[in-house]
Structure formats: structure tokens, C-alpha cells
Amino acid sequence: MVVFSLLVVNKAGGLVFNREFHTGLATLSSNDLLILAGTFHGVHAITRQLAPAPVQPPNTPQNFPVRASGLEVLExxxxxxxxxxTITGTKFLLITEPAQPNVEIIIRRVYELYADFVMKNPFYTVEMPIRCQKFDAALDHFIKSRP
Known part of the structure; x- marks a missing residue:
């Protein structure tokens, strides 16, 4: 199974990180990646609005309403x-083979690496491009060491 690439989009729709792990899909230029990130951000916002009105599950406090999540999978x-x-609006887009198992686990682990190596980095400015060698190395190790 193959993970092709990862894109991180900030809450304003700007591409702050992209990484290709395997070839197999068409190579996109920097401009194409920026357009992809912005377009996905817009489509995601629209799909959040298209969702039916949320139903409050039983035994859930009224202070924590259930909200529509928007587009989660495009296959x-x-x-x-x-x-x-994430709760702050940052989006992690993971592009894989259609048959890739446990994608939710992979993407959550990528988020944990982001939290550990990027958000705890005192030199990183939030919403700006991610340039962190430790994050790159940990991401490479995690993605390429999976069976």
C-alpha cells in the first residue's frame, strides 16, 4: 500500500506544507499545489454548509453542539x-492508493508529529510555511517504515 503525498492547508486556505513520498500520480507544479489547496479549502467550506442540520445525540450537553465536518474523503x-x-482549522490532506487501510490512524499520527515537532518549535510562526527538519525526518521515518 502506498501513501503518495501530504498537504497541510492553513485555516485561510493557504498551502503551508507539501511532501511527496512516492511517485505514481502526475507531478504538480508549485502553482498547481497552491490552486489545489485553495480549491479544496473552498469546497470543504461549502460541504460543511450543505450538511443537514445536526441532531443532538442523547446524553450530550447542550454546550457542545454537533457540527458538520465537511468533505472528508474524495475517492x-x-x-x-x-x-x-483540526479544531483550529488546519487541514491535513493525505493522498493514498484507494485500497490503503487504516488511513485515519495514519493521518492522526501525522497530526501528532505536527503537534510535537512543528507546534512546539519556538521558531515556527503559526499559519506560515512549515520548514522543520525534525518534522520532515519523523514524517519520512513514519511513512516509509509502515508495512
Missing amino acids: SSHFRLNCFQ
């Missing part, structure tokens, strides 16, 4: 794009 015959949005 084609050649790839699957999974989106994980």
Missing part, C-alpha cells in the same frame, strides 16, 4: 484524498 479509481481538520 477516484487512482487515488483517495483524506482530509483531517
Whole structure:
């Protein structure tokens, strides 16, 4: 199974990180990646609005309403794009083979690496491009060491 690439989109829709792990999909230029990030951000916002009115599950406090999450998975015959949005609005887009198992676990682990190596870095400015060698190395090790 293959993880093709990872994109991190900030809450304003700007691409702050992209990494290709395996070839197999068409190579996109920097401009194409920026357009992809901005377009996905817009589509994600629209799909949050299209969701039906949330139903409050039983035994849930009224202070914590259930909210629509927006587009989470986009699947084609050649790839699957999974989106994980953090509570701050940062989106992690993981592009994998359609048959890739446990994508939710992979994307959550990527988020943990982001929290550990990027957000705890005193030299990182939030919402700006991510340039952290330790994050790159940990990400490489995690993605490439999986069976």
C-alpha cells in the first residue's frame, strides 16, 4: 500500500506544507499545489454548509453542539484524498492508493508529529510555511517504515 503525498492547508486556505513520498500520480507544479489547496479549502467550506442540520445525540450537553465536518474523503479509481481538520482549522490532506487501510490512524499520527515537532518549535510562526527538519525526518521515518 502506498501513501503518495501530504498537504497541510492553513485555516485561510493557504498551502503551508507539501511532501511527496512516492511517485505514481502526475507531478504538480508549485502553482498547481497552491490552486489545489485553495480549491479544496473552498469546497470543504461549502460541504460543511450543505450538511443537514445536526441532531443532538442523547446524553450530550447542550454546550457542545454537533457540527458538520465537511468533505472528508474524495475517492477516484487512482487515488483517495483524506482530509483531517483540526479544531483550529488546519487541514491535513493525505493522498493514498484507494485500497490503503487504516488511513485515519495514519493521518492522526501525522497530526501528532505536527503537534510535537512543528507546534512546539519556538521558531515556527503559526499559519506560515512549515520548514522543520525534525518534522520532515519523523514524517519520512513514519511513512516509509509502515508495512
